[in-house]
Amino acid sequence: MLTIIHGADFHLDAPFAALPPEKARERRGEQRELLDRLVDLAEARRADLVLLSGDLLDGGETYQETVQALARCLGALPCPVFLAPGNHDYYDARSVYAGAVWPDNVHIFTTVAVESVELPGLNCVVHGAAFTTPQADRSPLLGFAAPRDGKTHLMVLHGDVESRSRYGPISLEDIAGSGLTYLALGHVHACSGLQRAGDTYWAYPGCPEGRGFDETGDKGVLAVTVDDGGAVSAELVPLARRRYEILTVDVTGAESPAAALAAALPAAPVGDCCRIVLTGERDEPPDAAALAALAEPCYYSVSLRDHTRPRRDLWARSGEDSLTGLFLRTLKGQQPEGLELAAQFGLAALENGEDPCP
Numbered sequence: 001m002l003t004i005i006h007g008a009d010f011h012l013d014a015p016f017a018a019l020p021p022e023k024a025r026e027r028r029g030e031q032r033e034l035l036d037r038l039v040d041l042a043e044a045r046r047a048d049l050v051l052l053s054g055d056l057l058d059g060g061e062t063y064q065e066t067v068q069a070l071a072r073c074l075g076a077l078p079c080p081v082f083l084a085p086g087n088h089d090y091y092d093a094r095s096v097y098a099g100a101v102w103p104d105n106v107h108i109f110t111t112v113a114v115e116s117v118e119l120p121g122l123n124c125v126v127h128g129a130a131f132t133t134p135q136a137d138r139s140p141l142l143g144f145a146a147p148r149d150g151k152t153h154l155m156v157l158h159g160d161v162e163s164r165s166r167y168g169p170i171s172l173e174d175i176a177g178s179g180l181t182y183l184a185l186g187h188v189h190a191c192s193g194l195q196r197a198g199d200t201y202w203a204y205p206g207c208p209e210g211r212g213f214d215e216t217g218d219k220g221v222l223a224v225t226v227d228d229g230g231a232v233s234a235e236l237v238p239l240a241r242r243r244y245e246i247l248t249v250d251v252t253g254a255e256s257p258a259a260a261l262a263a264a265l266p267a268a269p270v271g272d273c274c275r276i277v278l279t280g281e282r283d284e285p286p287d288a289a290a291l292a293a294l295a296e297p298c299y300y301s302v303s304l305r306d307h308t309r310p311r312r313d314l315w316a317r318s319g320e321d322s323l324t325g326l327f328l329r330t331l332k333g334q335q336p337e338g339l340e341l342a343a344q345f346g347l348a349a350l351e352n353g354e355d356p357c358p
Contacts, residue, residue: 074102131158176199
């Protein structure tokens with residue numbers, strides 16, 4: 001059985017432009033700590049291989065301390081490491097990958113043509129290719145077929161499955177025809193879970209730590225096993241120190257927006273990055289600064305968006321000589337239980353408005 005750690009899209013040295021400069025620097029430092037947690041995981045799982053599917057670096061300004069941390073941690077991994085540069089950290093003569101000295105256990109793919117490395121002790125062949133420019137129109141799997149030689153054939157790539165993008169578009173037909181046991185992909189920042197096309201398993205692990213509110217929830221790497229019969233299983237192992245979360249707070253009927261928010265906040269600080277979205281009806285516009293200050297002790301960073309609307313008099317149009325007026329007059333004569341909610345939904349339908357928040 002093979003045990004593989006599959007990671008991608010670390011985006012080390014990302015700018016974290018939405019945060020204040022001091023916190024942005026702190027977050028870049030915390031990103032580097034992901035590498036140590038990757039080493040710990042590989043040791044705990046007794047990994048046979050680590051496959052890194054591109055965009056380890058964000059591609060803007062790369063700090064020397066990050067390159068040193070990356071080389072140190074990859075060298076500390078207790079197994080061979082295969083790295084396929086992506087569109088953000090593509091390989092060329094001026095890239096970090098060409099200019100630094102890498103440990104002996106690290107193999108970096110450097111060409112758009114698929115390269116193959118045989119590992120006789122594992123009865124395994126690892127294939128891979130690199131981005132050598134920021135974009136790639138051609139499928140890196142085009143024309144590739146692994147030999148049927150009884151070995152486990154793996155591939156590490158950065159690419160975009162079922163897309164017409166310019167970032168290594170890969171079709172499911174390409175995957176199914178590849179003859180691979182497992183295709184380790186990078187580029188998509190959400191974990192895909194284990195997928196299958198033909199006899200080939202494939203997956204995106206997603207990014208190991210979110211950088212914004214389009215990357216919410218648990219983030220990590222995949223622990224993949226390939227049994228002696230070629231069956232594959234995969235488990236997402238969270239590595240992120242902080243998560244990005246969106247907290248929706250309905251202020252309808254609350255004593256105040258502050259009371260509604262206080263009831264929704266965690267009992268103890270969680271250290272995550274939180275976007276609070278206020279919804280529902282209110283009497284007065286919320287005090288955004290005061291609400292953010294109320295939430296700040298619970299989170300590493302807080303932003304607030306006000307999607308509330310003014311409270312309306314549900315019965316204001318009941319005197320109209322119209323279908324809406326008739327509806328409201330009829331409704332007011334019914335039993336009181338659920339009356340306001342019925343009026344809200346009825347007015348939304350009659351006025352072609354959005355469904356109200358119950």
